[in-house]
Amino acid sequence: MIAYQLEPDLDPVEFVDVLVRSTLAARRPVDQPAVIRGMLRNADIVLTARLGPTLVGIARAISDYSYCTYVSDLAVDQAHQGTGIGRELLRRTHETAGLHTHLILLAAPGARTYYPHIGMTPHDSAWIIPRRPDKP
Numbered sequence: 493m494i495a496y497q498l499e500p501d502l503d504p505v506e507f508v509d510v511l512v513r514s515t516l517a518a519r520r521p522v523d524q525p526a527v528i529r530g531m532l533r534n535a536d537i538v539l540t541a542r543l544g545p546t547l548v549g550i551a552r553a554i555s556d557y558s559y560c561t562y563v564s565d566l567a568v569d570q571a572h573q574g575t576g577i578g579r580e581l582l583r584r585t586h587e588t589a590g591l592h593t594h595l596i597l598l599a600a601p602g603a604r605t606y607y608p609h610i611g612m613t614p615h616d617s618a619w620i621i622p623r624r625p626d627k628p
Contacts, residue, residue, distance in 0.1 A: 494548070494577060496584055499540045504528045506547045514549075514567035519600060521625070535564065537588050541577045548572045551581040553589065561589035563597035579610045 508528060511517040521527045531552065532538060541549030549568040555561035563585060568578045586595045598618060599607055608614070 513569040549577040555589040
């Protein structure tokens with residue numbers, strides 16, 4: 493049985509491990525421990541999915557709890573994808589932030605077809621300024 497819980501003090505090593513097992517590590521600075529620690533420390537919501545003691549999924553989000561909630565990471569171990577863990581992590585993240593907020597995320601290229609399947613709608617005007625890791 494999967495246990496879901498808020499884990500604001502999640503160990504960064506566990507976080508990186510599930511990012512690797514989900515393939516999201518390819519798009520995250522997993523080789524920069526200080527950045528990973530900051531990503532966890534400064535998130536408003538760190539919601540985990542565990543099978544026994546093993547972390548098999550995570551949703552990490554930033555929210556104003558009034559209007560919008562940005563899901564920075566949604567990662568599920570590849571061995572557990574397709575079992576509803578991602579959908580449940582998103583549901584619980586939205587519930588934690590407040591259902592009156594917009595839930596927003598940028599999909600990883602390989603996950604673009606997943607989100608419509610769980611009821612999310614695409615938005616055609618997302619814009620980014622890429623991070624510059626050489627500038628603090």
